[in-house]
Amino acid sequence: MISTYLNSGAGDRILKVNHAGEHGAVNIYAGQLLLARLRAGTMLAELAEFKAHEERHRSIFAGELERRVLRRCRSCWLCGTGGFLLGLFTGVLGPQAMATTTVAVERVVLQHLQQQLHDLGQADPEASRAISAIVRDEQEHHDRSAARAGSGGFLNRLLAAIVSGATEVVIWLGMRL
Numbered sequence: 001m002i003s004t005y006l007n008s009g010a011g012d013r014i015l016k017v018n019h020a021g022e023h024g025a026v027n028i029y030a031g032q033l034l035l036a037r038l039r040a041g042t043m044l045a046e047l048a049e050f051k052a053h054e055e056r057h058r059s060i061f062a063g064e065l066e067r068r069v070l071r072r073c074r075s076c077w078l079c080g081t082g083g084f085l086l087g088l089f090t091g092v093l094g095p096q097a098m099a100t101t102t103v104a105v106e107r108v109v110l111q112h113l114q115q116q117l118h119d120l121g122q123a124d125p126e127a128s129r130a131i132s133a134i135v136r137d138e139q140e141h142h143d144r145s146a147a148r149a150g151s152g153g154f155l156n157r158l159l160a161a162i163v164s165g166a167t168e169v170v171i172w173l174g175m176r177l
């Protein structure tokens with residue numbers, strides 16, 4: 001992954017992938033919100049707040065893509081559809097599964113954001129600025145959801161492993177599409 005980032009235009013590629021990822025995050029929360037209305041009313045405010053953050057993140061990256069006259073990533077549809085289905089699925093499972101999903105996604109995302117900042121160095125200050133602008137929110141999503149998810153049982157650990165793995169695959173694909 002590091003070598004991919006270090007190619008010329010590395011910032012462009014990262015911005016595309018991050019834009020697609022934020023689109024996925026918006027859709028995860030959209031799916032969860034739909035079902036939380038029926039099953040987890042206590043989570044509605046938090047889910048709506050997180051979704052609003054993700055919409056802001058998506059618009060930060062969309063703005064950078066627009067400024068650079070770049071198309072969105074080809075993985076965007078996959079992130080949107082996959083995210084929405086994941087949101088619905090975990091929404092059916094309930095509050096702990098929703099929080100577990102956020103922790104699993106954010107753990108992977110935060111690692112990638114740090115790696116991206118490291119790999120970019122001084123090469124693309126605008127890209128680094130866009131990435132830095134979302135880190136605090138993602139950390140907050142992680143921390144608040146970790147408190148809600150608790151340590152969880154076997155099924156939650158399984159869910160976390162699947163979601164982390166899927167997130168890694170989507171980012172890997174996005175860097176190559």
Ligand SMILES: [Fe+2]
Pocket residue numbers: 022025053054057134138
């Ligand atoms: Fe985000």
Ligand SMILES: [Fe+2]
Pocket residue numbers: 025054106137138141
């Ligand atoms: Fe997030």
